Amino acid sequence: MAQEYKLKGLAALDLTNGEKREVEVEGIENGKVLLARVGGTTHAMSSNCTHYGAPLKLGVLNPEGRLTCAWHGACFNVGTGDVEDAPALDPLAKFEVYEKSGAVYIKGEEATIKASRRNPNVKCAAQGQEKVVVVGGGSGAMGAVQALREQGFKGNITIISKEPNLPIDRTKLSKALIADKSKVEWRSQEWFDSASISTVSDEVKSIDFKSQTVSTKSDKSHTYTKLILASGGTPKMLPLPGFKELSNIFLLRTIPDVQAILGAVGEKKGKNVVIIGSSFIGMEVANALSSNNTVTVVGMEEAPLEKVMGSEVGKIFQKLIAKNGVKFRMGASVDSAKASSDDESKVGSVALKDGTNLPADLVVLGVGVTPATEYLQENGAIQLEKDGSIRTNESFEVEGHSGVYAIGDIATYPYHGPGGNGSLTRIEHWNVAQNAGRSAAASIANPTAAPKRFIPVFWSAMGSQLRYCGNTPHGWDDLVLQGQPDEAKFAAFYGKGDTVVAVASMQMDPVMSKSAELMRRGKMPTLDELRKGKSVLDVGLPSEVKI
Numbered sequence: 001m002a003q004e005y006k007l008k009g010l011a012a013l014d015l016t017n018g019e020k021r022e023v024e025v026e027g028i029e030n031g032k033v034l035l036a037r038v039g040g041t042t043h044a045m046s047s048n049c050t051h052y053g054a055p056l057k058l059g060v061l062n063p064e065g066r067l068t069c070a071w072h073g074a075c076f077n078v079g080t081g082d083v084e085d086a087p088a089l090d091p092l093a094k095f096e097v098y099e100k101s102g103a104v105y106i107k108g109e110e111a112t113i114k115a116s117r118r119n120p121n122v123k124c125a126a127q128g129q130e131k132v133v134v135v136g137g138g139s140g141a142m143g144a145v146q147a148l149r150e151q152g153f154k155g156n157i158t159i160i161s162k163e164p165n166l167p168i169d170r171t172k173l174s175k176a177l178i179a180d181k182s183k184v185e186w187r188s189q190e191w192f193d194s195a196s197i198s199t200v201s202d203e204v205k206s207i208d209f210k211s212q213t214v215s216t217k218s219d220k221s222h223t224y225t226k227l228i229l230a231s232g233g234t235p236k237m238l239p240l241p242g243f244k245e246l247s248n249i250f251l252l253r254t255i256p257d258v259q260a261i262l263g264a265v266g267e268k269k270g271k272n273v274v275i276i277g278s279s280f281i282g283m284e285v286a287n288a289l290s291s292n293n294t295v296t297v298v299g300m301e302e303a304p305l306e307k308v309m310g311s312e313v314g315k316i317f318q319k320l321i322a323k324n325g326v327k328f329r330m331g332a333s334v335d336s337a338k339a340s341s342d343d344e345s346k347v348g349s350v351a352l353k354d355g356t357n358l359p360a361d362l363v364v365l366g367v368g369v370t371p372a373t374e375y376l377q378e379n380g381a382i383q384l385e386k387d388g389s390i391r392t393n394e395s396f397e398v399e400g401h402s403g404v405y406a407i408g409d410i411a412t413y414p415y416h417g418p419g420g421n422g423s424l425t426r427i428e429h430w431n432v433a434q435n436a437g438r439s440a441a442a443s444i445a446n447p448t449a450a451p452k453r454f455i456p457v458f459w460s461a462m463g464s465q466l467r468y469c470g471n472t473p474h475g476w477d478d479l480v481l482q483g484q485p486d487e488a489k490f491a492a493f494y495g496k497g498d499t500v501v502a503v504a505s506m507q508m509d510p511v512m513s514k515s516a517e518l519m520r521r522g523k524m525p526t527l528d529e530l531r532k533g534k535s536v537l538d539v540g541l542p543s544e545v546k547i
Contacts, residue, residue, distance in 0.1 A: 137161025
């Protein structure tokens with residue numbers, strides 16, 4: 001039951017418009033709320049982001065009352081507490097706030113204040129003839145099914161996933177190598193049951209778009225009235241001698257993959273680990289395995305992530321991870337995997353084309369993914385793009401297939417962020433998949449809803465936390481660095497001409513979140529302005545959204 005609690009150190013609601021303030025709640029140990037004033041009204045809400053717990057006092061509050069977390073870009077409506085953008089799933093709790101007798105009070109339940117969140121309203125008893133089938137169980141699927149229930153969809157919902165678990169926070173697999181499904185599953189089975197969402201562990205083998213039927217490898221059929229394709233990506237295997245034949249060579253996508261990698265490392269560790277690919281996945285896994293193992297990263301570029309981030313920034317990442325003992329062989333090409341002299345069925349070394357042999361008790365490949373659309377490759381009713389992805393419109397509806405949506409790693413969609421101009425692009429980011437799922441759900445629940453565009457956000461763990469927003473569908477040709485790059489404290493602004501198309505930062509919060517909001521409004525400073533020392537944190541946020 002809601003009770004009255006006094007806010008510590010406040011005599012009046014004296015915030016100015018656009019101001020945020022975290023305050024302690026008297027009588028509740030570690031109890032805090034965030035106050036935010038928008039349009040002349042002061043709101044009281046949960047103090048921490050419901051994604052990974054970032055203090056929302058560090059976030060960015062825009063004129064219409066949208067609060068963006070400084071860490072990973074989750075967005076909330078301060079008026080309702082509702083989630084507006086991924087990656088948060090739970091909304092913020094809201095509290096009545098008022099002045100009384102020279103003090104400020106809120107009304108709320110102690111447990112809710114401590115939890116710093118509220119449960120989304122998804123309870124439902126499915127009814128009617130509408131049936132949504134979701135192929136895949138990742139970020140996009142989770143975003144879609146929850147949003148469907150939140151937005152009032154009462155029909156049947158079924159998730160079909162080939163993974164042996166409920167939808168998970170996949171980012172924790174490569175960043176922390178967590179193998180316990182209970183620590184990475186977003187929701188419990190009870191949650192899905194209460195929302196009348198069926199979860200099926202099976203693999204889709206084909207889809208008949210005419211009869212609106214999904215067939216699986218266990219010879220089951222699932223009919224639908226709306227279909228969401230969210231099958232994600234398939235990690236690439238190296239087509240080189242030894243890599244398919246030898247064991248202890250691993251891809252990383254699922255919980256069983258993590259379990260296999262940790263099994264090969266063993267409790268005593270002390271293993272020679274070779275990571276092939278200086279990608280985000282490769283760098284994260286190298287960092288996660290660096291303790292008590294000898295880890296070597298092999299990359300074809302001169303610096304890790306050079307193509308995406310540039311050599312100067314890539315070398316910052318390399319330096320950070322090298323401090324943890326990781327070795328690098330950059331500008332190197334792999335020739336083959338060689339068998340162990342102790343066990344010819346297992347890998348023993350990785351041969352490079354320059355003649356070097358790297359000892360390897362295990363190998364992890366981080367050389368990219370392809371769209372997981374093999375179940376559609378022989379389907380004459382749908383035309384895949386050259387990379388195997390599916391072209392969609394701005395609502396992520398598949399071209400030529402009304403009521404069929406494609407989201408996440410498999411979707412090629414029109415991008416309207418800076419420098420995009422509607423260019424077709426495919427983005428393999430966790431936030432993008434979840435936001436696309438929310439968009440598809442909005443179209444299903446309300447067919448007249450306008451497409452909701454968003455700025456892509458990405459993060460990584462490479463010795464320090466990297467934040468990234470924007471996209472480079474046409475590449476970038478110039479870079480401005482602010483901060484202290486030598487100390488891995490920087491903001492990197494990537495430009496196409498004088499237009500900033502992407503921003504990366506470390507230890508410079510909330511530069512990334514502020515940049516994403518400026519991009520939405522078409523008010524991002526030019527590259528030349530940034531080169532002359534302008535700070536995005538000093539730029540005001542206009543009300544009008546341009547994308």
